[in-house]
Amino acid sequence: MxxxxxxxxxxxxxxxxxxxxxxxxxxxxxxxxxGTRVYAAFQTNDPDIIREGFLGRIRxxxxxxxxxxxxxxxxxxxxxxxxxxxxxxxxxxxxxxxxxxxxxxxxxxxxxxxxxxxxxxxxxxxxxxxxxxxxxxxxxxxxxxxxxxxxxxxxxxxxxxxxxxxxxxxxxxxxxxxxxxxxxxxxxxxxxxxxxxxxxxxxxxxxxxxxxxxxxxxxxxxxxxxxxxxxxxxxxxxxxxxxxxxxxxxxxxxxxxxxxxxxxxxxxxxxxxxxxxxxxxxxxxxxxxxxxxxxxxxxxxxxxxxxxxxxxxxxxxxxxxxxxxxxxxxxxxxxxxxxxxxxxxxxxxxxxxxxxxxxxxxxxxxxxxxxxxxxxxxxxxxxxRENPLRVILAPGTGFEPFVVVKDKAGVTISQFLAYAPSFRGGVQTAVGDIDGDDENEIVTAPLSGGGPHVRIFDLQGRLKGQFMAYAPGFVGGLSLTVADLNGDGVSEIIVVPLVGGGPQVNIFNARGDLLGQFMAYASSFRGGVRLTSADLDADRKAEILTAPASRGGPHIRIFNAAGTVLGQFMAFDTTMRAGYALGVGDLDGVIGSEIIVVPEVDTGVQARIFDAHGTEKNRFPLFPEFNSIEEAMSLVVADYTGDGRPDIIAFPLRQGTDVKLFDYYGRVVEEVSLSNVDPATRAVRYTYSLTR
Missing domain, CATH: 3.40.50.200 (Peptidase S8/S53 domain)
Incomplete structure (x- = not known):
């Protein structure tokens, strides 16, 4: 017809x-x-606007x-x-x-x-x-x-x-x-x-x-x-x-x-x-x-x-x-x-x-x-204004496992112990609506030295759920992300072992039910895996992105919830062996998400940006002042500035420095201090997640 x-x-x-x-x-x-024109503070000089009476009617x-x-x-x-x-x-x-x-x-x-x-x-x-x-x-x-x-x-x-x-x-x-x-x-x-x-x-x-x-x-x-x-x-x-x-x-x-x-x-x-x-x-x-x-x-x-x-x-x-x-x-x-x-x-x-x-x-x-x-x-x-930015601070290695929720001005909204006070292995957080109540939850996992204990809190720190993601005897730490993998509007919890564990990715719901699992790399690899997630193909179902956490080649892989490889590429020279920080978001303002990869090597902290097919789009140094130090990196892609576009939020984990916000071109658009550095040891207190 x-x-x-x-x-x-x-x-x-x-x-x-x-x-x-x-x-x-x-x-x-x-x-x-x-129509009759309704005058406001701003008056245009268009001569025929008097014919547009509807403009006044709709204010x-x-x-x-x-x-x-x-x-x-x-x-x-x-x-x-x-x-x-x-x-x-x-x-x-x-x-x-x-x-x-x-x-x-x-x-x-x-x-x-x-x-x-x-x-x-x-x-x-x-x-x-x-x-x-x-x-x-x-x-x-x-x-x-x-x-x-x-x-x-x-x-x-x-x-x-x-x-x-x-x-x-x-x-x-x-x-x-x-x-x-x-x-x-x-x-x-x-x-x-x-x-x-x-x-x-x-x-x-x-x-x-x-x-x-x-x-x-x-x-x-x-x-x-x-x-x-x-x-x-x-x-x-x-x-x-x-x-x-x-x-x-x-x-x-x-x-x-x-x-x-x-x-x-x-x-x-x-x-x-x-x-x-x-x-x-x-x-x-x-x-x-x-x-x-x-x-x-x-x-x-x-x-x-x-x-x-x-x-x-x-x-x-x-x-x-x-x-x-x-x-x-x-x-x-x-x-x-x-x-x-x-x-x-x-x-x-x-x-x-x-x-x-x-x-x-x-x-x-x-x-x-x-x-x-x-x-x-x-x-x-x-x-x-009613839905302001919230910064989730997760403690680094050596500090009590207090998770702190702050507003953009640095004012503490809430704080809570994610694990026992004696635990000092560090905590990773991810944020999303895990249970379908239209409110974001904070999901935590130990970084090292703790069991594979995943916990779920509301933004006020009230415990809503917990489960073991792997056998309780594993204490190598977990990498963590949350994302809606099936398009139902509720996020799943995705975890994988860090150093010492195999590369088996496990997917859970808020109750701790295992929904799926797959190998991100060869089963013999023990360097650990880092995770992030995003809907790269606009099908309302997020993809899972992986990178080695240490001692691995620059092999970035993209999976769906079933563990099917949707794409993969080498982000740096294939001979490089390191860990890699991952982030993903629409960095250039053009439809489609970009993938940012940062290696932890002693030849300089360089960021490279790729499209979803692995084509390099840009590269730039993140922290040139640390170009001779092997540097672990905290990397988040989120809209911190509130301009509607994601920022690259980064800071070195072994060097006391303020958080820097970069744009797609590598320009520093803002530096943020959230009392992140211990004044005595210069150790980094927190890593970051953001939510609204």
């Missing part, structure tokens, strides 16, 4: 083939009514103030999956996403993403790098303009003395053409475009389209987007005379559900906050409402082409015109609270709405109410 874009009153769907569920877009109506101006006052100004990208976008439009051009890793026009896939010359996006209809609308064949004016209308509502350039301003202040638009110039498309193409958006850095995906049949490929692509923290916004769809109840006749993707709500469903209201007469509704599918009648925006411009001479047009009505206002709000939330998880972003968006119950007989069918961009951003910032 496929769809047809049309004005209100025209049937939306045409059955043409089995297996291709359709998707459609919005319609063009009458000229707009001019966009006040939201812009929050964005402008924020020190977090990283790029936020909204993917517009539609009929194409006029990337040369003077009120859009400077906000169009630029793929900096692609060289335009050289017919080479420079960035290796399987799309040649995708400098500004991709045309999935014609499999071409130009994401603009096309009028070489059959077309409708509404369809050709539609993607540019949506892009302008989200990201029209603000404060440029020209035209309009989009609802999102300082945002990038990634144009992905998935509908042809009649408004037709299918879910195969749509799923491919969603995957492209996720893999190329989109933070929000706008789907101003709708169909009447679900498709597992589309569901999977949306689930993958959510798992990667990408917000997905979908219009509810429109009807000729009166909208339908989606509880009875669901449409997709707005009604896609996977147990957890991965799609923000949007319906439209008129200037009086009443359900727009054409808009679909329904409590099962609609999360929120936005203005969707008589909107003014950018359109596709082409000189000397009848019907396309204008830069702007009004009278745009439809739920697909409402959805971009939600995408814009989510984009600004990402900008001011980049470290906030996708579930909390959705929560802030839906909790910050304005009640429209008095204007509607069934307000429950319009979600939580009318979007309030200012309140959504305020809540997002507040949630970040």
């Amino acid at each position: 496929k769809l047809k874009l049309a004005k209100k009153g025209i049937a939306l769907f045409i059955l043409v083939a089995v297996g291709y569920p359709p998707v459609t877009a919005i319609e063009h109506g009458s000229r707009p009514t001019e 966009a101006y006040e939201a812009w103030d929050i964005v402008r006052q924020s020190t977090l100004q990283q790029e936020v990208i909204v993917a517009v999956l539609d009929t194409g976008v006029d990337v040369a439009h003077p009120d859009l051009a400077s906000n169009i996403w630029r793929n900096i890793d692609e060289i335009p026009g050289d017919r080479i896939d420079n960035d290796g993403n399987s799309y040649i010359d995708d400098v500004n996006g991709w045309d999935f209809v014609d499999s071409a790098p130009d994401p603009r609308p096309k009028i070489t064949g059959a077309y409708s004016f509404e369809a050709v303009h539609h993607g540019t209308v949506v892009a302008g509502l989200i990201g029209g350039v603000a404060d440029n003395n020209f035209g309009i301003a989009g609802a999102a202040y300082r945002v990038s638009i990634m144009p992905l053409r998935v509908l042809d110039s009649t408004g037709s498309g299918n879910t195969i193409v749509l799923a491919q475009a969603i995957q492209y958006a996720v893999e190329n850095g989109a933070d929000v995906i706008n789907l101003s389209l709708v169909g009447d049949v679900s498709d597992p490929r589309l569901v999977q692509s949306i689930d993958d987007a959510y798992a990667r923290g990408v917000a997905v916004v979908a219009a509810s769809g429109n009807q000729e005379h009166a909208g339908i109840n989606l509880n009875d006749s669901p449409r997709y993707p707005v009604c896609e559900k996977s147990g957890v709500n991965h799609v923000i469903g949007v319906s439209a209201v008129d200037e009086s906050n009443r359900l727009a007469p054409f808009a679909n509704y329904g409590s099962d599918c609609i999360d929120i409402a936005a203005p969707g009648t008589n909107l003014y925006s950018t359109v596709w411009h082409r000189d000397r082409e009848t019907g396309f001479e204008a830069y702007y047009s009004g009278g745009w009505s439809g739920t697909s015109a409402a959805a971009p206002l939600i995408s814009a709000t989510l984009a600004m939330m990402k900008k001011v609270a980049p470290q906030l998880g996708i579930a909390d972003r959705y929560r802030a968006l839906l909790s910050g709405t304005v009640s429209i119950a008095s204007a509607n007989s069934r307000p429950q069918d319009l979600g939580t109410g009318l979007v309030d961009s200012y309140q959504a951003l305020t809540l997002a910032v507040g949630y970040t």
